[in-house]
Amino acid sequence: MSRNVIGYARVSTRGQSLDAQVDALVGAGAIKVFMEHASGATQARARWQDCLEHLQPGNILVVTDLTRLGRSTADLSDIVTVLGRRGIGFRSLAEPWLDTTSAHGKLIFDMFASLAEYERSRLSERTRAGLAAAKARGRRGGRPPVMTAAKLETAKDLRRQGKKLQEIAETLSVSMSSLTRALGPRMGQVGTGA
Numbered sequence: 001m002s003r004n005v006i007g008y009a010r011v012s013t014r015g016q017s018l019d020a021q022v023d024a025l026v027g028a029g030a031i032k033v034f035m036e037h038a039s040g041a042t043q044a045r046a047r048w049q050d051c052l053e054h055l056q057p058g059n060i061l062v063v064t065d066l067t068r069l070g071r072s073t074a075d076l077s078d079i080v081t082v083l084g085r086r087g088i089g090f091r092s093l094a095e096p097w098l099d100t101t102s103a104h105g106k107l108i109f110d111m112f113a114s115l116a117e118y119e120r121s122r123l124s125e126r127t128r129a130g131l132a133a134a135k136a137r138g139r140r141g142g143r144p145p146v147m148t149a150a151k152l153e154t155a156k157d158l159r160r161q162g163k164k165l166q167e168i169a170e171t172l173s174v175s176m177s178s179l180t181r182a183l184g185p186r187m188g189q190v191g192t193g194a
Contacts (some may be wrong), residue, residue, distance in 0.1 A: 007033035057087030077116035
């Protein structure tokens with residue numbers, strides 16, 4: 001297994017320079033550096049994907065700073081866990097305690113991963129509690145319905161008067177699909193003369 005050091009450098013905008021990161025990564029022994037101009041929030045990072053495809057078991061991925069790799073503790077934990085499963089080590093130059101190529105670094109990462117899992121669980125619990133509290137107060141989530149009760153009654157009245165579905169939809173400023181879904185199968189039938 002080769003212990004090649006591979007670097008990944010990222011800046012958020014084209015106006016920022018990668019030079020300092022590249023110099024630090026090369027100084028840390030990187031034989032190849034993947035350079036990216038993309039926001040950390042962006043999921044589609046082409047050079048990151050190229051880097052992942054290039055990495056082989058026994059390689060070590062090095063970044064200058066954890067923020068170059070991901071936005072949240074959970075994201076970072078997932079990335080480093082996947083690398084570990086593939087037999088790829090990980091080091092961050094700004095966080096020397098995070099070096100999965102050493103026993104000490106692996107221990108620290110395991111604690112880091114546990115905290116990330118705890119963070120996920122707590123967020124999930126808070127979300128569920130918030131949704132339950134909102135539901136208890138009679139609130140519901142999601143987008144507000146396009147077809148309010150008043151619009152539905154108006155649509156039914158217009159339909160009974162023989163108005164075509166297209167006319168009703170235009171009058172109420174709703175789409176045909178919203179109208180027919182709200183009216184139901186009997187009143188919302190689309191056919192000749194509808």
